[in-house]
Amino acid sequence: MGEDTWAGLADQFVDGAYASVKGYVRTYVMHHQLMEQLPPAPASVLDVGGGAGHQSFPLAQIGYDVTVLDPSPAMLDKARQRLEQLPAEARRRVTLLAADGERAEEAVQGRRFDAVLCHGVLGYLEQPEPLVEQLCRCAAPGGVVSIMTGNAHAAAVRPAMERRWEDALASFDARTEIGVLGVRGRADTVEELSELVRGYGVEPARWYGVWLFADWFEFGGVELDPTDAERIAAVELEAGRRDPYRRLSRVFHLVGRKGAR
Numbered sequence: 001m002g003e004d005t006w007a008g009l010a011d012q013f014v015d016g017a018y019a020s021v022k023g024y025v026r027t028y029v030m031h032h033q034l035m036e037q038l039p040p041a042p043a044s045v046l047d048v049g050g051g052a053g054h055q056s057f058p059l060a061q062i063g064y065d066v067t068v069l070d071p072s073p074a075m076l077d078k079a080r081q082r083l084e085q086l087p088a089e090a091r092r093r094v095t096l097l098a099a100d101g102e103r104a105e106e107a108v109q110g111r112r113f114d115a116v117l118c119h120g121v122l123g124y125l126e127q128p129e130p131l132v133e134q135l136c137r138c139a140a141p142g143g144v145v146s147i148m149t150g151n152a153h154a155a156a157v158r159p160a161m162e163r164r165w166e167d168a169l170a171s172f173d174a175r176t177e178i179g180v181l182g183v184r185g186r187a188d189t190v191e192e193l194s195e196l197v198r199g200y201g202v203e204p205a206r207w208y209g210v211w212l213f214a215d216w217f218e219f220g221g222v223e224l225d226p227t228d229a230e231r232i233a234a235v236e237l238e239a240g241r242r243d244p245y246r247r248l249s250r251v252f253h254l255v256g257r258k259g260a261r
């Protein structure tokens, strides 16, 4: 692990982004999609690049055995603080591990998990392959691999909604942009990522959009009413399941299953 590049982003991401209506939507939609795909608790879950545990602590609360692996001491500190807020029973089901995702298999000492999550991480890496290979290796036979990342097919949505028309025109074939946290991020496509996981023995089963309207309002300069958060999340969940909406989501969630060997 090198320098902690997330040290300067941890507050913004954990206390800012997740505290917004969009943050609520992210947690709600991802949790519901995971509930459609994960084996029942108590199954084991490895959350690679799990950060402060927003996606996997809710799983620990309903009985899953969760390991959060992340290279950032700052993000793991946030995870520790959030962990203290959980009931003791859920806390006991969570292990925090400091390691790069590219060395996940070694860090978990070869353990295989019923589900491996990697949400909002690939976009920060120059090349997704080494990390994706590790995710697939850490899944048990028949286990689930769940990846959420930026959708390269929807690159024009943000600049267009922000009325940055030249950027929007240039973005159609672009793979990177300065993201909402102010750092350059890279986007993937469902097709390419599906091909990639298939090469590591994981068969894509389903893909979803994660949020759509929340982005449009935010980038269009309209503040969403926090008291509408639950209703918005219900709409986003439905949009994420079907075309054409899911295709326009700036983020997609791909779920695959490892072959039983």
Ligand SMILES: C[S@@+](CC[C@H](N)C(=O)[O-])C[C@H]1O[C@@H](n2cnc3c(N)ncnc32)[C@H](O)[C@@H]1O
Pocket: 006, 013, 048, 049, 050, 051, 052, 053, 054, 055, 069, 070, 071, 072, 075, 099, 100, 101, 102, 118, 119, 120, 121, 124, 125
């Ligand atoms: C946007 S946050 C997402 C956190 C969490 N997965 C979630 O959805 O709330 C990105 C996380 O990726 C982690 N990360 C960055 N590079 C990584 C790598 N090479 N391997 C594993 N995690 C990495 C960061 O430390 C950070 O916690």
